Amino acid sequence: DTAVSQTPKYLVTQMGNDKSIKCEQNLGHDTMYWYKQDSKKFLKIMFSYNNKELIINETVPNRFSPKSPDKAHLNLHINSLELGDSAVYFCASSHEGLAGLETQYFGPGTRLLVL
Amino acid sequence: AQTVTQSQPEMSVQEAETVTLSCTYDTSENNYYLFWYKQPPSRQMILVIRQEAYKQQNATENRFSVNFQKAAKSFSLKISDSQLGDTAMYFCAFVSLGTGGTSYGKLTFGQGTILTVHP
Numbered sequence: 727d728t729a730v731s732q733t734p735k736y737l738v739t740q741m742g743n744d745k746s747i748k749c750e751q752n753l754g755h756d757t758m759y760w761y762k763q764d765s766k767k768f769l770k771i772m773f774s775y776n777n778k779e780l781i782i783n784e785t786v787p788n789r790f791s792p793k794s795p796d797k798a799h800l801n802l803h804i805n806s807l808e809l810g811d812s813a814v815y816f817c818a819s820s821h822e823g824l825a826g827l828e829t830q831y832f833g834p835g836t837r838l839l840v841l
Numbered sequence: 842a843q844t845v846t847q848s849q850p851e852m853s854v855q856e857a858e859t860v861t862l863s864c865t866y867d868t869s870e871n872n873y874y875l876f877w878y879k880q881p882p883s884r885q886m887i888l889v890i891r892q893e894a895y896k897q898q899n900a901t902e903n904r905f906s907v908n909f910q911k912a913a914k915s916f917s918l919k920i921s922d923s924q925l926g927d928t929a930m931y932f933c934a935f936v937s938l939g940t941g942g943t944s945y946g947k948l949t950f951g952q953g954t955i956l957t958v959h960p
Contacts, residue, residue, distance in 0.1 A: 757946055767880075767930060769950040782947055816886060820946065829876070830936075830948055832886035 729753050730833035732817050738839045739807055746803045747836045749817030756822050757781075758800035759830060760792060763814040775800050776822065807840045814838070843868045845935050847951035854923045855959050861908075862918045862954050864933030872938045875909065875916045880953075881929040889931070892916065923958045930955050 730751045739745055751758060759782070760772040773792040774782035780792070789805045804811060817833040844867045854860035866875070877889040892900045892909050899907050904921045920927055933951040 759946070759948070761948075767953050769932065771947050771949075774946050776946070814884065818886075818948075829874070829888060829891055830946075831888065832878075835884045835886070837884070 730817055730819055730831055732833040732836050734836060735834060736837050738841065740841055741807055741809060743807050744803070744805045745807060746801055747815055748801045749833055750799050751819040752798065753819055753831065755819040756797050757820050758794065759818040760800065760802050761816040761818060763816060765813070809840050812838055812840045843935050843937065843949045845933050845949050845951040847933055847954050849954045851955045853957045853959060856923055856925060858923055859919060859921045860923055860956065862931050862956065864916045864951055866914050866916065866935050868935065868937070870937045874936050874938065876934040877907070877918045878932045878934060879929045880932065890918065925958050925960060928956060928958045
């Protein structure tokens with residue numbers, strides 16, 4: 727029943743490792759996003775994909791690589807993890823209506839802790 | 842670039858009372874949406890209410906309503922009959938509409954306001 731799901735919910739890993747976070751939406755939306763929420767709770771967009779094509783790519787280290795195998799999935803792969811990557815990562819999705827992209831619905835978040 | 846400002850880092854209210862959370866934004870766009878999202882301790886981001894900029898009527902959702910002042914670029918959230926379950930961090934957010942461009946679909950958030958409802 728979950729509209730936007732993420733796995734895993736918690737991820738604890740060592741510096742230098744490579745990890746992936748998966749996101750799936752069953753809302754039939756055509757656009758998906760990744761946001762990062764830092765320790766001060768500030769939320770900032772990282773990437774956006776529309777129909778599997780990258781449309782937003784904010785200033786994010788190239789260690790972060792999103793991959794969209796189909797429009798229901800948007801995964802985030804992070805290489806060579808650093809301490810500063812510790813944060814909560816949210817996936818979201820929205821539908822492209824007549825007026826443009828509409829309300830974004832969020833997944834439950836993945837708390838990443840890099841030791 | 843758009844910016845969203847929430848000037849109240851923390852607010853508190855007694856159960857059953859009314860509280861208003863403030864939000865101002867800055868944009869040169871004319872066509873956009875504004876949102877309030879709620880993030881309880883569970884961490885889930887939950888949509889509270891949405892306002893389309895082209896609508897003059899303020900949006901309402903049960904106990905939640907907004908005061909949208911387009912000229913002043915102000916978008917406050919009023920919570921009536923506050924309940925303990927309203928305790929959460931509240932984020933104001935802005936998204937520009939249109940058919941393309943680098944800001945397309947980019948949701949810009951304010952810093953958040955922590956609301957505590959006391960019994």
